Amino acid sequence: MSRLWVSGYRSYELGIFQSKDPKVTIIKEAIKQFICQRIDDGVDWIITGPQLGVEQWTIEVTLELKKDFPELKVALMLPFAQFGSQWNEDNQSTLAQLTSAVDFSDQVSDAEYHSPQQLKNYQQFMLAHTDEALLVYDPENEGKPGYDLTAANTYAEQHPYPISLIDFDQLQETADEYFERQNQRKYEDS
Template sequence: MSKLWVTGYRSYELGIFKEDDEKVEVIKSVLKESLIQKIETGVDWIITGIQFGVEQWTIEIANDLKKKYPNDFKIAVFIPFLEFNKNWNEENRTKVKKIISYADFSTEVSKKIYNSPVQLKNYQKFMIEHSDEALLLYDPEFEGKTNYDLKKIKKYEETNVYSYELIDMDILQEAANQIQEQKRINKEDE
């Protein structure tokens, strides 16, 4: 069994505040290709959280990929603590319920409501220890909260068999260029 933890930037860290932002198309395209590669090379669990941005997009993409790979992998969603999204507005809580419904398994890592930053550290530790590798949409030159995950992964990797892959801004820019070129070609063909 091979488990892949996927995480990365929150949507607001990328300046994305609407799902129809062109950046979302690029990010989803890159994530989809990466997930396909991982599934085709043996990943059978894709695990992530429910943060807006990379984590939710990962769940949506993985759910769509189940049509092509119906028995090849499962989706697990881990929530850091009880009532994690309690302060989110109704629309966002409804979206999270829908996202979680795509998962084959979901649970809170801590069965208590938030009471300490230790819960977030424990969540991070749990995600690393319950996966074999990580895929992070993150570029160290453009810091964000995922930097904490990357540091913890690098530290864990020093004494454990674990690997990670970064999707950085150069990869995203290359994908954006390819998408724009394809759109230009399609427009010329019309």
């Protein structure tokens, strides 16, 4: 069993406020390509969190990949009880749907949010229960995933723990390749 922790930017950090934003397609494509490579190398569990953005998109990508890789599993780990309860109804509904669709879901803390220490405990849980990490994060464009990167780097000093990043340059490459394939299909269809 090999477990991959996937995290990254929240949707608002990327200026994404609609699920149909074309940037979502590109980010999901980049995540999909990475996960497919890791499946070939033996990854069989994708473990992520509930955050709007990369984490929820990772669940969607993984659920789609399960059609071709039925042995692939996905876990959704909540940092604390009642996570997302302050979100609007649509976002709460999406989280509930994703939670019911994954292979495993639980919360690291049974208490509702009361301290930033719960988030640090969540990071430590994710690091201790995975074998490597993928962060959709560009260190030149700071955001909340920077805290996960710092924690992962610190953890990797004491444990064998590979950390991969999908940065903005890689996302641009993915976009270029994606649109080139789209244009090629249009050309072939005409």
